[in-house]
Amino acid sequence: MDVRAVTADDRDQWQGLWDGYQRFYGHPDRPQDFFDTAFARLTSGEANDFQGFVADDGGRLIGLTHYVFHPNLWRPGGVCYLQDLFTLPEARGKGIGRALIEAVSTAAKARGAQSLYWLTAEDNYAGRMLYDRLATRTPFIKYQRDF
Amino acid sequence: MDVRAVTADDRDQWQGLWDGYQRFYGHPDRPQDFFDTAFARLTSGEANDFQGFVADDGGRLIGLTHYVFHPNLWRPGGVCYLQDLFTLPEARGKGIGRALIEAVSTAAKARGAQSLYWLTAEDNYAGRMLYDRLATRTPFIKYQRDF
Amino acid sequence: MDVRAVTADDRDQWQGLWDGYQRFYGHPDRPQDFFDTAFARLTSGEANDFQGFVADDGGRLIGLTHYVFHPNLWRPGGVCYLQDLFTLPEARGKGIGRALIEAVSTAAKARGAQSLYWLTAEDNYAGRMLYDRLATRTPFIKYQRDF
Amino acid sequence: MDVRAVTADDRDQWQGLWDGYQRFYGHPDRPQDFFDTAFARLTSGEANDFQGFVADDGGRLIGLTHYVFHPNLWRPGGVCYLQDLFTLPEARGKGIGRALIEAVSTAAKARGAQSLYWLTAEDNYAGRMLYDRLATRTPFIKYQRDF
Numbered sequence: 001m002d003v004r005a006v007t008a009d010d011r012d013q014w015q016g017l018w019d020g021y022q023r024f025y026g027h028p029d030r031p032q033d034f035f036d037t038a039f040a041r042l043t044s045g046e047a048n049d050f051q052g053f054v055a056d057d058g059g060r061l062i063g064l065t066h067y068v069f070h071p072n073l074w075r076p077g078g079v080c081y082l083q084d085l086f087t088l089p090e091a092r093g094k095g096i097g098r099a100l101i102e103a104v105s106t107a108a109k110a111r112g113a114q115s116l117y118w119l120t121a122e123d124n125y126a127g128r129m130l131y132d133r134l135a136t137r138t139p140f141i142k143y144q145r146d147f
Numbered sequence: 148m149d150v151r152a153v154t155a156d157d158r159d160q161w162q163g164l165w166d167g168y169q170r171f172y173g174h175p176d177r178p179q180d181f182f183d184t185a186f187a188r189l190t191s192g193e194a195n196d197f198q199g200f201v202a203d204d205g206g207r208l209i210g211l212t213h214y215v216f217h218p219n220l221w222r223p224g225g226v227c228y229l230q231d232l233f234t235l236p237e238a239r240g241k242g243i244g245r246a247l248i249e250a251v252s253t254a255a256k257a258r259g260a261q262s263l264y265w266l267t268a269e270d271n272y273a274g275r276m277l278y279d280r281l282a283t284r285t286p287f288i289k290y291q292r293d294f
Numbered sequence: 295m296d297v298r299a300v301t302a303d304d305r306d307q308w309q310g311l312w313d314g315y316q317r318f319y320g321h322p323d324r325p326q327d328f329f330d331t332a333f334a335r336l337t338s339g340e341a342n343d344f345q346g347f348v349a350d351d352g353g354r355l356i357g358l359t360h361y362v363f364h365p366n367l368w369r370p371g372g373v374c375y376l377q378d379l380f381t382l383p384e385a386r387g388k389g390i391g392r393a394l395i396e397a398v399s400t401a402a403k404a405r406g407a408q409s410l411y412w413l414t415a416e417d418n419y420a421g422r423m424l425y426d427r428l429a430t431r432t433p434f435i436k437y438q439r440d441f
Numbered sequence: 442m443d444v445r446a447v448t449a450d451d452r453d454q455w456q457g458l459w460d461g462y463q464r465f466y467g468h469p470d471r472p473q474d475f476f477d478t479a480f481a482r483l484t485s486g487e488a489n490d491f492q493g494f495v496a497d498d499g500g501r502l503i504g505l506t507h508y509v510f511h512p513n514l515w516r517p518g519g520v521c522y523l524q525d526l527f528t529l530p531e532a533r534g535k536g537i538g539r540a541l542i543e544a545v546s547t548a549a550k551a552r553g554a555q556s557l558y559w560l561t562a563e564d565n566y567a568g569r570m571l572y573d574r575l576a577t578r579t580p581f582i583k584y585q586r587d588f
Contacts, residue, residue, distance in 0.1 A: 038220050048195070050220045070217035073185050073197045073230055083220055109294050116294070119287040123573070125566035131290045132564070140266040140289040143282040147256050147263070270426070272419035279417070332514050342489070344514045364511035367479050367491045367524055377514055403588050410588070413581040429584040434560040436581040437572045441550050441557070 001096065003103040006052035006064070008043050013061040014054065015039070021064075021086035042066065053103045055087070055096045063087040065100040069113055080108035082118040085127075097130050148243065150250045153199035153211070155190050160208040161201065162186070168211075168233035189213065200250045202234070202243045210234040212247040216260055227255035229265040232274075244277055295390065297397045300346035300358070302337050307355040308348065309333070315358075315380035336360065347397045349381070349390045357381040359394040363407055374402035376412040379421075391424055442537065444544040447493035447505070449484050454502040455495065456480070462505075462527035483507065494544045496528070496537045504528040506541040510554055521549035523559040526568075538571050 006014060015035045022030050042052040048069065055063035066084040082104050087096045108116045116135075119142060120127050131137070153161060162182045169177050189199040195216065202210035213231040229251050234243045255263045263282075266289060267274050278284070300308060309329045316324050336346040342363065349357035360378040376398050381390045402410045410429075413436060414421050425431070447455060456476045463471050483493040489510065496504035507525040523545050528537045549557045557576075560583060561568050572578070 037223055041218075041220065049218050066220050068218050068220070070228070071188075071196050071215050073188065073213050073215070076184055081217070105292060114294055115291055117289055117291040119289055121286045122288050122563075123286065123569070125570050128564070129566050135290040135292040138289045138291050139268045139270065141269050142264055142266055142285045142287040142289070143278045144262055144264040144285050145252060145282040147261055269416075270422070272423050275417070276419050331517055335512075335514065343512050360514050362512050362514070364522070365482075365490050365509050367482065367507050367509070370478055375511070399586060408588055409585055411583055411585040413583055415580045416582050417580065425584045429586040432583045432585050433562045433564065434583040435563050436558055436560055436579045436583070437576040438556055438558040438579050439546060439576040441555055 001062070001094075001099070002056045003053050003099050004056055006042050006054050010054055010061060011039060014042075014052075014064065017054075017061055017064045017086055017088070018084070020088065021084055024086070038066075050083070051107070053100055053107075055091075055100060057091070062091040063096040063100055065104055067104045067107070067116075069108070069111060072114070075114040077112045077114040080104065080111070080113040080116045082116060085118070092126075097127075098134065101130075101134055148209070148241075148246070149203045150200050150246050151203055153189050153201050157201055157208060158186060161189075161199075161211065164201075164208055164211045164233055164235070165231070167235065168231055171233070185213075197230070198254070200247055200254075202238075202247060204238070209238040210243040210247055212251055214251045214254070214263075216255070216258060219261070222261035224259045224261040227251065227258070227260040227263045229263060232265070244274075245281060248277075248281055295356070295388075295393070296350045297347050297393050298350055300336050300348050304348055304355060305333060308336075308346075308358065311348075311355055311358045311380055311382070312378070314382065315378055318380070332360075344377070345401070347394055347401075349385075349394060351385070356385040357390040357394055359398055361398045361401070361410075363402070363405060366408070369408035371406045371408040374398065374405070374407040374410045376410060379412070391421075392428060395424075395428055442503070442535075442540070443497045444494050444540050445497055447483050447495050451495055451502060452480060455483075455493075455505065458495075458502055458505045458527055458529070459525070461529065462525055465527070479507075491524070492548070494541055494548075496532075496541060498532070503532040504537040504541055506545055508545045508548070508557075510549070510552060513555070516555035518553045518555040521545065521552070521554040521557045523557060526559070533567075538568075539575060542571075542575055 018035065018038065019030065041049050050066050050068045052064060052066045054061045064084065064086050065082060067080055067082045069078050069080050072079045082101065085097060085100060105116050120131065165182065165185065166177065188196050197213050197215045199211060199213045201208045211231065211233050212229060214227055214229045216225050216227050219226045229248065232244060232247060252263050267278065312329065312332065313324065335343050344360050344362045346358060346360045348355045358378065358380055359376060361374055361376045363372050363374050366373045376395065379391055379394060399410050414425065459476065459479065460471065482490050491507050491509045493505060493507045495502045505525065505527055506523060508521055508523045510519050510521050513520045523542065526538060526541060546557050561572065
């Protein structure tokens with residue numbers, strides 16, 4: 001299993017993975033445009049927009065992660081936000097999630113970011129079993145207003 | 148009381164406010180460079196770096212907020228992150244925090260951001276009394292790895 | 295202000311206080327029988343049923359607390375559960391809640407209980423400001439099935 | 442697998458199970474007296490002290506639960522507190538925890554208790570995966586003062 005940056009050739013398999021993730025979060029009906037726009041951004045080469053890694057198992061994609069760098073006023077080097085992390089249900093328990101997080105962490109350090117963070121639902125028990133081993137759970141909770 | 152964008156003329160008063168905020172979060176010894184760098188960013192005019200508002204009470208600054216826009220793969224218009232919010236202790240209970248949040252919200256909508264969010268400690272009771280009235284508390288908690 | 299055990303003479307004032315507490319928790323329509331039964335238990339002298347303290351301000355009752363002892367398999371001396379704590383809104387901020395908790399704590403120690411505990415809603419911010427100074431917030435959350 | 446009340450004949454196997462539970466919660470060195478006292482209480486026949494169920498797999502005990510009834514001022518029928526729940530690591534994933542909880546629930550209803558509750562650590566992910574299916578997670582957190 002190889003973790004590598006997503007490329008234009010991954011288009012179809014990537015959509016299958018991200019659709020699985022969207023369904024997990026209660027969005028089974030994303031329009032095609034939703035995927036087109038995201039994939040174009042991931043493969044644009046724009047350093048300040050989203051980047052992605054995939055877990056490639058001999059040509060079959062079994063996991064993905066998406067991340068972005070953004071400014072932070074307390075940390076001049078900026079921070080890295082890991083927004084998405086998904087592994088195919090049949091490929092879980094093999095360290096793929098961990099490998100994807102570590103790849104993002106390595107990329108973040110290489111860019112000079114001062115921290116890597118992600119948000120997860122308080123009751124994402126399976127995720128938190130992993131996250132507790134890889135990072136610090138902070139006391140911070142998120143408030144949001146949508147427009 | 149007027150909420151307006153921070154300007155170069157606010158330099159000294161702004162530092163007093165942000166130092167108060169840093170002390171609240173357990174950082175009483177920030178070097179001068181910490182403040183110089185942040186103020187230069189806030190007043191640089193760079194649309195993708197941090198912006199700030201101050202609460203100006205007849206020339207006396209009594210509150211501040213700092214925010215930044217960043218990409219979000221699920222929301223093409225991006226999102227607005229409100230990182231800092233502070234009101235002088237003697238000026239609390241008068242709606243200044245609310246006015247500062249509303250100013251950021253208005254700016255975020257004007258820019259086309261699709262949501263405004265902030266993070267707060269689970270036990271920031273005074274803050275949450277306000278936030279519960281202004282925004283939705285999500286189930287999300289933050290995991291972090293520092294470099 | 296005097297904290298003392300509730301007595302039969304407190305009947306009417308006690309009901310006004312407990313009704314305030316019930317309304318705070320979303321129960322504005324408790325039948326009279328609800329109050330009759332509880333008061334009879336509080337004043338029965340039965341050591342294994344609920345006990346109560348009131349805060350008496352020159353004959354006017356301004357606060358109450360109800361507590362009970364129950365077995366605990368890990369602690370042979372048993373534990374004390376403080377179920378209710380209420381202070382009239384106009385009498386808050388004067389240390390009455392603290393005095394009531396301390397009275398229960400003293401009674402619990404005198405009985406040989408090995409700990410005093412209570413439960414509170416995660417977002418009872420005003421309560422938690424006090425509780426954080428008086429006790430340890432544990433990591434325990436409550437699951438419940440009603441019959 | 443049979444869920445039944447603990448009896449005097451279960452003495453040795455019961456101690457092995459409860460010791461496993463104590464170790465899980467960070468208490469590897471409980472004195473013999475700790476076990477003697479608890480077992481005597483569980484098998485005393487005293488209706489107001491702790492009761493226990495064991496999961497009996499053809500004579501081999503693979504799980505246990507301990508519970509007690511106590512008064513509640515809001516619920517005249519009282520409530521049932523399930524304090525301990527343990528399944529041998531090698532016997533997990535087979536519905537034993539669920540069967541033990543259901544046995545306590547049935548006993549609680551038979552006694553006329555108006556609710557069954559238990560407390561668990563916020564980060565007991567494996568437990569909560571089960572509890573979310575069997576009961577309601579309340580917003581209540583526990584504060585405690587030890588004597």
